[in-house]
Amino acid sequence: MQSITTPPANADVLLSPADARPHTVVEDTYAGVIACTFIAFGVVMLRQAGLVTGGMAGVALLLSYYLHYPATTLFAVTNIPFFWLAGKLVSIRFGLKTMVASMAIMGLGLLLPVSFGFAFLDPLFAAIFGGTLCGIGILVLARHGAGVGGVGVVALMLQRFKGWNAGTTQLVCDIMILSTSLLILDMHKFLLSLVSAFAVNGVMIVNHRPGRYIGH
Numbered sequence: 001m002q003s004i005t006t007p008p009a010n011a012d013v014l015l016s017p018a019d020a021r022p023h024t025v026v027e028d029t030y031a032g033v034i035a036c037t038f039i040a041f042g043v044v045m046l047r048q049a050g051l052v053t054g055g056m057a058g059v060a061l062l063l064s065y066y067l068h069y070p071a072t073t074l075f076a077v078t079n080i081p082f083f084w085l086a087g088k089l090v091s092i093r094f095g096l097k098t099m100v101a102s103m104a105i106m107g108l109g110l111l112l113p114v115s116f117g118f119a120f121l122d123p124l125f126a127a128i129f130g131g132t133l134c135g136i137g138i139l140v141l142a143r144h145g146a147g148v149g150g151v152g153v154v155a156l157m158l159q160r161f162k163g164w165n166a167g168t169t170q171l172v173c174d175i176m177i178l179s180t181s182l183l184i185l186d187m188h189k190f191l192l193s194l195v196s197a198f199a200v201n202g203v204m205i206v207n208h209r210p211g212r213y214i215g216h
Contacts, residue, residue: 031143032141032146035137035140039133040109042129042133042137043057043072043105045126045133046126051123051189053130053131054170054171054174054178055170056078056082057075058174058177058178059177060075062180062184070106071109072109072110073109075102075106075109076105079148082098086099090160098146098149098153101148124195126192128195128196130199131199134196135200139207154169166204171201174201178194
């Protein structure tokens with residue numbers, strides 16, 4: 001009598017790239033819209049609360065306080081050099097997807113503030129929830145072969161070729177970027193900005209680990 005073998009608990013780790021089923025164009029598009037909306041919403045929340053986060057989003061937020069331009073617009077502009085880097089270091093497809101995602105985030109960042117407003121927004125809630133939304137958006141893009149540019153491109157590249165955890169790499173870089181925010185933020189908002197960076201990268205650290213997910 002043939003025995004039935006129960007798959008091991010870590011069966012997903014045993015999958016090879018050949019077992020992965022590519023996402024369809026429709027799936028990539030739908031996921032991209034959701035991801036970019038989450039990221040734009042998170043950045044708008046952080047901007048409304050006067051906070052900063054890590055990565056190029058943090059750089060864009062810092063610049064927005066000086067230049068008084070929408071943070072998502074500055075996010076797309078400062079990311080331009082990284083579109084080429086993404087195409088060069090990873091693939092042209094990845095670079096194009098990253099460029100489209102950044103442009104979408106910029107457009108949504110202009111649309112969202114005229115579509116709704118906050119009568120009250122607690123800074124701690126903005127740090128946690130806004131950061132988590134950004135993290136989920138970045139995670140979804142990563143699982144559909146795209147990024148958000150900046151340090152994230154380098155972090156995903158290191159995870160792909162070196163096996164380094166993308167969230168941990170991003171977090172180290174974010175702390176360095178956030179340290180510059182002390183030039184314009186008081187200590188309370190600086191600490192809340194750190195919380196937002198941990199919220200962003202916590203999503204990646206827990207949900208985007210090498211060997212845990214295979215997707216195209």
